[in-house]
Amino acid sequence: MTHLRHIWPALLLAALFLAGWETYVAVTGASALILPAPSDVALGLWVHRADIARHATATIGVASLGFCLSVGFAFAVSVALHFMGWLRRGLMPLLVASQTVPIVALAPLMVLWFGFGLLPKVLLVILVTFFPMVISLMSGYASLPDAYRDQLVSMGARRWQVFRRATLPSARAPFFAGLRISATYAIVATIFAEYAGARSGLGIYILTAKNNFRADLVLAAVVVSACLTLALLACLTGLERATGRRYRRPRHA
Numbered sequence: 001m002t003h004l005r006h007i008w009p010a011l012l013l014a015a016l017f018l019a020g021w022e023t024y025v026a027v028t029g030a031s032a033l034i035l036p037a038p039s040d041v042a043l044g045l046w047v048h049r050a051d052i053a054r055h056a057t058a059t060i061g062v063a064s065l066g067f068c069l070s071v072g073f074a075f076a077v078s079v080a081l082h083f084m085g086w087l088r089r090g091l092m093p094l095l096v097a098s099q100t101v102p103i104v105a106l107a108p109l110m111v112l113w114f115g116f117g118l119l120p121k122v123l124l125v126i127l128v129t130f131f132p133m134v135i136s137l138m139s140g141y142a143s144l145p146d147a148y149r150d151q152l153v154s155m156g157a158r159r160w161q162v163f164r165r166a167t168l169p170s171a172r173a174p175f176f177a178g179l180r181i182s183a184t185y186a187i188v189a190t191i192f193a194e195y196a197g198a199r200s201g202l203g204i205y206i207l208t209a210k211n212n213f214r215a216d217l218v219l220a221a222v223v224v225s226a227c228l229t230l231a232l233l234a235c236l237t238g239l240e241r242a243t244g245r246r247y248r249r250p251r252h253a
Contacts, residue, residue: 036216045220051205052217056224058200062118063190063228066125070182073126074133081134082141082163099131103192111197121193121201128189129182136178140171176240183232187225 018038024030025037032040045052081088106127110120144167152162194203202221209217 033213033215036219040216041219041223044214044216045223048217048220052202052221052224055200055202055205055221056228058198059187059190059194059202059225060228062121062193062201063125063186063232065118066122066190067129067183067186067232069122070126070130070186071133071179074130074137074178077130078134078137078141079163081138082167083159095131095134098127103128103189107192107196110193116197116199121190121198124193125186125189128185132181132185133175133178136174136181137171140174141167143174144170172243176236179236180233183236184229186232187229191225 022037022039025035036044077091081091103124107124110124114120114123141163148166148170149162152166157165190201191203191206194201195207196203198204202225206218206221209215209221
């Protein structure tokens with residue numbers, strides 16, 4: 001019931017939007033080739049559910065692999081930047097510059113360089129998602145109060161011990177914030193990579209449906225991609241709550 005109280009305004013607005021959309025299509029007689037009604041989108045999703053599920057499974061696999069690798073890569077880079085000031089001063093401008101390259105231009109280049117296999121899609125997901133996590137972790141490391149650090153140093157803690165016992169726990173909340181931001185990019189980056197060139201996935205499915213003038217199937221794939229993103233965010237929220245309970249006990253002790 002508590003969760004329902006939080007989400008019912010969003011559900012109500014979504015229902016009103018869909019009802020208005022359905023009414024507009026019915027009143028204006030808009031062509032299904034241009035603006036299909038929500039009922040047509042739902043019908044297309046149901047009729048082609050097996051094909052869409054197959055492509056969605058491919059997208060989930062690529063996005064999950066790329067996102068997991070991105071988490072590990074972001075953590076390793078953030079630790080290196082934290083302990084090596086010269087590396088942080090030299091590498092941070094390059095990391096920022098890498099985010100100015102539009103994904104629309106980067107996806108075809110990845111396919112051109114690495115082919116139509118798994119590698120270019122995974123690399124694109126990593127490139128798009130790891131930067132928010134690196135920035136969030138670096139911000140979390142910097143949020144440790146100097147008093148905590150000084151107290152541990154006065155007790156004989158080495159730099160790595162200070163990092164493990166105080167600096168890393170202080171970055172937990174910013175890290176999960178960065179995870180949620182990156183999660184919203186993971187599915188989108190995968191679809192862009194598939195759109196540029198792939199054998200399966202929601203991206204190639206959207207491209208095929210567009211070329212066949214099936215706007216209802218394009219929107220059905222968009223709905224599925226949005227649901228996948230929401231599911232990933234829900235998993236991260238559950239993970240944050242589960243680790244939060246485990247983290248609070250030793251911290252209070």
